[in-house]
Amino acid sequence: MTLIVSESPDRANAPGRRKRDRRRSSLTAHGEPMVWLTGGSLALCVAMIVGLLGLVLYQGLGTFWPQEIVRLEAADGRVLLGAISSRSSYIPEESLLASLPPEQATLLREAMGDPSDPQPIERLLVRSENYELTGSHYNWIDRPLVVSEERPTWALCLERTEKGRFYGLPVAFLVDGEVVEEGPEATWKRFGEQHPAVRRRYLEYRRLEKRDLGHVNADMEEARLYLRSVALSKGEGSAAWLDAKAKFDAREEINRARAAEIQGRIDELKGANAAFALRMRTGDDREVDIPLERIVRAVPANQLSLAGKLRVYGSRWREFLTDDPREANSEGGVWPAIFGTLLMTLLMTLMVVPLGVIAALYLHEYAKQGFIVSLVRIAVNNLAGVPSIVFGVFGLGFFCYIIGSSIDEFFFSARLPNPTYGKGGILWASLTLALLTLPVVIVATEEALAAVPNSMREGSYACGATKWQTIRRIILPRAQPGIMTGAILAIARGAGEVAPLMLVGAVKLAPDLPLDLGRFPYLFPERSFMHLGFHIYDLGFQSQNSEAAKPMVYTTTLLLIAIVVALNLSAIWIRARLRRRFRAAR
Amino acid sequence: MTEIEKEKVILPHQAARQGAGDQAVTQSGHTSAKIGGLFEAISEGRPFQSVLHPELASQEPVVEVEGFNLWYGSTQALHDITFSVPKGRVTALIGPSGCGKSTLLRSVNRMNDLIDSVSIEGSMSLSGDPIYGRSVDVIELRKRIGMVFQKPNPFPMSIFENVIYSLRIDGVRDRGLLNQVCEESLRGAGLWDEVKDRLKSSALALSGGQQQRLCIARAIAAEPEVLLLDEPCSALDPIATGKVEDLIEDLKGTYSVLMVTHNMQQASRVSDNTAFMYLGRLVEYGPTDQVFLGPRLKETEDYVTGRFG
Ligand SMILES: Nc1ncnc2c1ncn2[C@@H]1O[C@H](COP(=O)(O)OP(=O)(O)OP(=O)(O)O)[C@@H](O)[C@H]1O
Ligand SMILES: [Mg+2]
Secondary structure, three states, rough: HHHHHHHHHHHHHHHHHOOHHHHHHOOOOOHHHHHHHHHHHHHHHHHHHHHHHHHHHHHHHHHHOOOEEEEEEOOHHHHHEEEEEEEEOOOOOHHHHHHHHHHHHHHHHHHHHHOOOOOOEEEEEEOEOOHHHHHOEEEEEEHEEEEEEOOOOOEEEEEEEEOOOOEEEEEEEEEEEEEEEEEEEHHHHHHHHHHHHHHHHHHHHHHHHHHHHHHHHHHHHHHHHHHHHHHHHHOOOHHHHHHHHHHHHHHHHHHHHHHHHHHHHHHHHHHHHOOEEEEEOOOOOEEEEEHHHEEEEEEEEEOOHHHHHHHHHHHHHHHHHHHHHEOOOOEEOOOOHHHHHHHHHHHHHHHHHHHHHHHHHHHHOOOOEEEEEEEHHHHHHOOOOOOOHHHHHHHHHHHHHHHHHHHHHHHHHEEEEOOOOOOOOOHHHHHHHHHHHHHHHHHHHHHHHHHOHHOOOOHHOOOOOOOHHHHHHHHHHHHHHHHHHHHHHHHHHHHOOOOOHHHHHOOOOOOOOOOOOOOOOOOOOOOOOOOOHHHHHHHHHOOOOOOHHHHHHHHHHHHHHHHHHHHHHHHHHHHHHHHHHHHOOO | HHHHHHHHHHHHOOOOOOHHHHHHHHHHHHHHHHHHHHHHHOOOOOOOOOOOOOHHHHHEEEEEEEEEEEEEEOOEEEEEEEEEEOOOOEEEEOOOOOOHHHHHHHHHHHHHHHHOOEEEEEEEOOOOOOOOOOOHHHHHHHHOEEEEOOOOOOOOOHHHHHHHHHHHOOOOOHHHHHHHHHHHHHHHHHHHHHHHHOOOOOOHHHHHHHHHHHHHHHHOOOOOEEEEEEOOOOOOHHHHHHHHHHHHHHHHHEEEEEEEEOOHHHHHHHHHHHHEEEOEEEEEEEEEEHHHHHOOOHHHHHHHHHOOO
């Protein structure tokens, strides 16, 4: 004991044991700089994400808010009635000033102040529309040139089914060309009474045209194709053909009658609508009669209370979410695109998850680990780095042109040379994206399988279970949350992908949804479809009325993000439910 | 003990002593001098004969092991093991860590097949049927053998489903039979009273001791011919250990049990026979009271009294 006690202070003082000088240690040893570095990086990431989301939210949510209508009279004689959609400022070039009439140039020069230090002048972008009269949707006007500005109480913004919006003041309500009401107030009142019924009739006959007549036409087309296929296989004039021809004639007869009946109803509805019109006066005092059925919505923007504005806002959102697009997609709704996105993502998930899980099962549970398996694994991981457009090219070449054409040849030869499956369609698009997201699912599933404790496998084998029984009863249930993670990642990746879709079936305007509950076989996987991502690209870069399309780009982006978030949340919710079962294990 | 037996027993002992000589003793010093030369002989790989007590020959065997060798890749983990597990009794495997107890146990139900690098030589049989062989159906074989692991490994499903797992994989659908087997097995494992009200809840919510007894219930639900227990109490507290020991006591007679344990008291309390292994070899095997109270080898005595290692 004594020895040990006397020894310890000795040791502490020994030269080798002396505490090292702390001040000489390196910067990283203190840890603090790393906290700042990591924290700063995170803050940067968060700032970028929040910034992007903030921009999309701000711009996207504002699109449908009813804007005030102003009437601007300019020094150059123009009168603009419309909504101010944006403002900017610029310094006019000397040559521009020189080209203007003198009094206007003077106005601008005054606004600019000192020529050696010119102030920028403000200019307004006015959405004045009335395209059929003015030939333009938007007009710039320099603020200093505005000589009068007012907000006419009765100014109306009419959203029409075609030719864009119309800004003007209601003058009279017409029935069969006769003025029945005059003055804005009476006209507006009468409009409110008549418009809903007119609109209902309009939607009714549109539905008849599109759906009922469409079905009749499709049936006739089918009959014709059947006759043609009989002609191709048995020969024209053969007994079978004659039989088919007789049936075809009978069927055509029925369809003709049905078409005529539907057409009659359509004409009737159209006739009832044709009587009504609204006479409007534009900002520059021209009068125009607008058929009532062409008006989707009339907004007396300057009279609206907050509740009224909210109503308009809500109704525009509803239209956006549930209606077909109009005006080259820059107005109306995006329902077909929402539907196409969801259906394509669903089909993709249904294909990629089973395929990826089975592939991962083989890789992890069955294959003998070695060089070849490592090679396959590396190849799968690398697949995730291939540019998505390459998948599009592959999908077009392989699915559409090779597989699709073969299907056409064997099953739809009567329709050739028109391709059925031999072109882009929702099935091929889903398959292409399934291929694109396959690595994600495989990698996630393999990780989930690796996380299943070996003791569980051994326990199952020791009970006399076969490999497959062990996989099905023990490993897969246990790996399910991890597999769900893979599915979530695949959905997030697939729903937001655009580039490959442009090649394999997404179109700017699809006449029919790929799902038609009124016609067998209900799901039409060969049809092309609309997709929100492609819709955004189309609005932003292919639209003629690009100013009007811009806010829609943001709104559609917002919607796409919301859908991806919703898909993810639901998948996460399912995963959380699955996880609850295993919580006790941890 | 007759003179002849004594000689037979002491022979390898003495041979080892002589072979090891003074050199080994001085080299490795104190420990080696204390436990003697037999272990050294084994570690040097010299031929050596397991000591099997003759009393065992009269007991009817359920598992017979004959000249069994096992390699992990190129390292040999089991050397020429020959012994048999008697029917309806508890046989304990003891020995220092890494001596191959688990390996031997896992060889009986061919769990080592799951490891690619394993190769074997020699033979084993279960109630006369070969365990290793080309024509043996491993799945059927494993159904005749129950196994409980060191760490409880309940499956991520309900208690009920855990117990009847082996019936489920056989495709049994008869509800009445399943319920009956579940109750009998849980009673057999002494767990029935604790879980009878929550058979449908997750097995993962049970305590460690309950989980281990559940694993035993799962193993006996298939009515195996032999039950393999690999340190079944090492993850349990003394009370749970006591319960599992009582359970093994109860299983005696109905089941043939081969268990690995590090706990000498446990081995002496619950087992009928004890086998002592060292570095992949079976050193001494005999009735438990003889192995503990009057071992034939000094090395066994050193080990069971804790003077070794
Ligand atoms: N999968 C394996 N691959 C290679 N060697 C192994 C493997 N499993 C065990 N071994 C080796 O085989 C020998 C015996 O191991 P085993 O697990 O049977 O020992 P044990 O007696 O059960 O030990 P413990 O009491 O610690 O459980 C050890 O040397 C071990 O390193
Ligand atoms: Mg072990």
